[in-house]
Amino acid sequence: MTTTDDVRVIRLRAGRRNDGAPVADARPRLSWIVESDRTDWVQASAEIDGGGETANVGGESVAVEWPFAPLEPREQRTLRVRVTGADGSTSAWSEPVVVTAGHLGGAGWQAPFIGLAAPSDDARPALARREFVVDRPVRSAYLYSTAQGVHQVEINGTPVDDGEMKPGWTSYQHRLLFDVADVTSLIHTGANAIGIDYAGGWFTEIYGFREMARPFYGPQPSVSAQLVLTFDDGAEQVIATDDSWTASEGPRTASGIYAGEHYDARLEMAGWSQPGFDAEWPAATIVPVDVTPAPRAAEPVRRIETVPVAEVITTPSGATVLDFGQNLVGRLRITVHGPAGSTVTLRHAEVLEHGELGLRPLRAAAATDSYTLRGEGLEVWEPKFTFHGFRYAQVDGWPGDFAPHAVEAVVLHSDMRRTGWFETSHPLVNRLHENVVWGMRGNFLSLPTDCPQRDERLGWTGDIQVFTPTASYLFDCDAFLSSWLEDLALEQAANDGVVPFVVPDPLPGDAAPAAAWGDAATVVPTALYERFANRDVLETQYDSMRAWADALLRRAGERMLWEGEFQFGDWLDPDAPPEHPADAKTDPDIVASAYLYRSTRLVADTAALLGRADDAERYAGTADRIRDAFVREYVTPAGRMLSDAPTAYAVALRFGIVQDATRRQAMGDRLAELVRAAGFHMSTGFVGTPLIQDALVEAGHVEVARRLLLQRENPSWLYAVTMGATTIWERWDSMLEDGSINPGEMTSFNHYAFGAVADWLHRAVGGLAPAEPGYRAIDVRPLPLDGLDWARTAHETPYGLASVEWRRAGSTLEVDVVVPAGVRARVQLPGAEQTEVGSGHHRFTAELEAAAAERAPITLDTPLDRVVADESAYEAVIDALTQQSPEAAREFRRRTKWIPQRTLRNSFVMAPQEHLAAVEVALVATQHPPVE
Known part of the structure; x- marks a missing residue:
């Protein structure tokens, strides 16, 4: 051949x-x-x-x-x-x-779990060990290990792999994972030793909020391991944990996910994981565990990179605070020299407030590590079994003069491969996208968490439900999320089909269904199949998908609507009070019934794909009934919704609930009116935010979507960027304009949910979208927004690298497209016919519509919708007011409804006349700018 x-x-x-x-x-x-x-x-x-x-x-x-x-x-x-x-x-x-093959056959898992013989009342970290003799040549050696907690194994003094926080957090009462390491090179003929360093991690953590917080899984960590030796003659020997092992407390005196880690180097025992160690340790105790460990199918957490200190700050109180220039997740690595017994304490926080560490958002999480020196030359240390979300760290007790190079931040997250990139000519949009990337990195640590810093760090289902399309573009998270979905199905099966708010679920009380949260059961596997084309995720999760839909249908009853139950709704709508984040403008029943339709439709579509014809027909018919009921109950014939709020229109449009073209256009127009009336500020929460840009563009309101994206005032995507954010915030205003932290108790500076807009940036602004599962076919439809001179995006699809780059050249749009081998692309440029191309590098051009040459004058009698639509006029009004009174300008921005029925003059009826006069002067200047 x-x-x-x-x-x-x-x-x-x-x-x-x-x-x-x-x-x-x-x-x-x-x-x-x-x-x-x-x-x-x-x-x-x-x-x-x-x-x-x-x-x-x-x-x-x-x-x-x-x-x-x-x-x-x-x-x-x-x-x-x-x-x-x-x-x-x-x-x-x-x-x-x-x-x-990393799985176990035949005899399966043979190793009992072991722990300390007499553990203290708290969940004490510990060491376990055993020596063994190898009397003949070894062909291969594989170590299988797991923990109720977190652990690392050493053989003859060498760690078996580079995994961190192993085996990660799963629904421990249902599912434990084990790691496999090829340790052949670590075994030698003669005496050998195996040692396990372990701590409680997520297993012994206290979960819940305020006075409801309590332990959930167990009081003490335990470990299990089996080393399988295969000799040259084909015989096998298994060395497994049992009561012949010994265990002892070690130099790690305390360790917790929320609290941090404390280490006393004076208690170190040299050679504890090597043969010949002669300390007398008590025998380990067998710990009953009734879950059989299964092999890990996703990448572990690893140390990904290090970040140096960007600045050393002396705070008003005199404390030494390190700024790493990036909100990240991990821990600190210190190199220190000093007398024995000196203790260095490291306290972590995401932001500064009034010049000091902003600790209130951490709630009960101490987020503090400490190291007590042994006093022997340079000592290098970093915590092993905890992690923190932080940009800043306060260092106390440093012996001698502090040098910035003595501390570096170690970034941790599940070791997913980067697969997606996006960049534009707009630096703030670029920083927004980079914030999304860092937010994902920090919250994809063993499972998809809501935040990495406070006393929570839970697998909230609503966050990942909206973020999966973005996540699957940026990183190959197929294994990561497929593994998490197994826990979701197990938790759900224990709750009559109801998906809990968080997975794993250690929270007190019975699980209750919540729209947009529990719908992760149907949405996440659908998105993974769309992006990675592995139908195993649908086969594996189908029963879970169907059980969720059935649980909702039982609540919907004959009305085919989900009504009257607790809902998070459009969580963190910016108009909700800080202390009541669920009090959104959109009726929670609208959100719930929209997701009832969406999940039922997804089950029908999945059943059809898997060849389950009866289920496909039944759920499709049910979805049609839900759609009809929704429209009848919540949408007027003229296209107004019962909740006249952006999220209501976005879900009805994007979920395909309203199908009549005339009514859809009316709803899209009304959505644009509402966004304009809000001054192009964000007015959506977790549910509406991922949908609103697509809904606007599909209705023909590209300019409204552009203004929403590029808005810098609070609340907006770019407001946080202008405030120095390096990750996505939980609230639109997690930090207020005056630099103070939002007064709400629940405030995080690293939440990825609002970063779901990045999926729209990739698909629409960049113009690279999947048209078939796994990008076997792609849609190239770039959106050259005014204010952007160019944009480029690239994604390593399962078939190879695809990319789109567009740029303006006068009135011409130039587009370069790279299509992977075996893939076809449908290319649709503005004003041009759609064309289809195969693999290779292709270049296209199209003529852009010329911008309107004349600009209508803006005066005090101009309707407010026209004022806000004219960017220079709007900025002139706000700048003039700010010069008169910054507080008046902020209130005017927040309170004004930019609607056609009112004018600027109407809006200043109760204001000082000098404010009105200043605005009038500013508007005249915009019509006749000064000559230089």
Whole structure:
């Protein structure tokens, strides 16, 4: 067979993980990417070499079914792939990839959990160890380990891998994960030792709010491990945790997720994980655990990068505070020299308030680490079993003079591969997007959390429900979220189909359904299939999806509406009082019934895709009834909604509930009116914010969407950026204009939910959207917003790198598109016919409509909707007022409804006349700018 070098196979992998670790499945799906210098190249077939046997498959290269016999435990297969195109071209073989089976067979998990023989009342970190002798050559050695808590294993003094916070947080009462490490190189003939360093982590944490907080899982951590040695003669030996192991408290004197970690280096025991250690430790105690650990299918948490100190600040109180220039998640690594017994204390916070650490948002979380020196030269330390969300850290007790290079921040998160990028000519929009990326990084640590800093850090389902499309573009989070969905299904099964507010669910009380939160059961798997094209997530989660819909339908009854129950609603609507974030403008029943429709429709669509015809017909018919009931109850014939608020219109439009074209246009027009009346400030919460830009653009109101995106005043996406934010805030005004923290008790500076707008930036502004699952076909439809000279976005799809870049050249729009091999793109530019192209690099141009040449004069008698639509006039009004009275300007911005029925003159009836005069002068200047 003749091969060509202009077709290449790269990134061959088995399973969902990207790090080459042992696979959790005996029949892992295979994926690869084809690079081709040929235009319109399409794979016709592929040959998979499994190390002695081959299999032929067709044109698919994503999530291809395992073509060989199931892998036995610890079996290794060396795989290669070569592909043949529809044009007859054939690639060379790919680089070989070794696939190792990480699951357990036969005897399964043999290792009891062990803990301290006499633990103290608190959840004390500990060490466990055992020595063993190897009397013959070892062919392979694999370590399987887990914990009710967090742990790391050392063999002969060397950590077995680079995972952190293992095995991560799952619904411990239902599901425990184990990690697998190839430790062959660490084992030698003769005496060996295995040691486990462990702490309580999430298992022993106290969960809940205020006086309701309490432990949930257990009072003490425990660990379990089994080392499987395979000798050259084929025999196996299993060394498992049991009561022959010993355990002791160590130098880590306290450790908690919320509280932080305390370490006394004077208590270190050199060589504790090496053979020959001679300290007398008590025997470990067997801890009963009735959950059988399962193999991890997602990447672990790892140390990703380090960040140096950007500035050393001396606060008004005289404290030393380090600014790292970026709100991040991780911990500090210190290099210190001083006398034995000296203690360095590190306190973390996201912001400063009045020049000091802003600690109130942490609530009960101490977020404090401390290190007591042993007094022997330079000492290097960082916590092991905790993490913090912070930009600033206060350092107390530093011995001698402090040097900034002695401290660095270590960034932690689940080790997902970056796959998406976006950039424009607008620096504030770029910072907004970067804030989204950092927010995701900080909150994707073992599970998708709501925040990484306070006494919460829970897997709130509503946040990830709205954010999954954004997340799946920025990082390959397929394995991460598919694993989390397994916990969701287990928690749900224990609650009669109801998805709890958080997953895992350690909160007190019975789980109750909440719209947009529990709908993660249907929305997240749908989004993962759309972006990654692995239908296993739908097969695995289908029963969960259906159970959620059924739980809601039981509540809907014959009216086919979800009414009258507790709801979060359009959570954190900016008009809600700080202390009552659920008091949104949109009736919560509208949100609930809209999601009732959406989830039922998604179940119907998934059933059809999976070939479950009866379910598809039944749920589709039910969804139609819900849609009719919603429209009858909440939408007038003229297109007004019972809740005349942006989120109400956005959900009805974007979920496809209202289908009549005339009524949809009226609703889109009304949505634009409401946004304009609010001065192009945000007026939506968690539910409406991810939907509003698409709803506006689809209704033809691109200019309104542009003004909403580029608004800098509070509340807006860019307000936080102008206030120095480096992550997405929980509230639109987590920090007020005067630099004080929002008075609401619930305030975080690292929440990704409002960052869901990045999905719109990628798909609409950048112009790169999936048209078929996994981007097998893509839609290229860039939106060249005024105020942006160019934009570019790129995404490594399952088929390869796709990108779109557009720029203005006078009245011409120039667009460059890169389409991966095997993919087709539908390209739609402004004012041009749609065209379809295959793989390769393509360039297109289109003529843009000329902007209106004349600008109508703005006076005191101009209707307010026209005033706010004219950016220079609006800015002149606000600037003139600010010069008169900053507080009056802020109130005018907040309170004015920019509607056609009122004029500027009407709006100043009760204001001092000098304010009106100043505004009039400013408006005249905008019509006749001064000559330079």
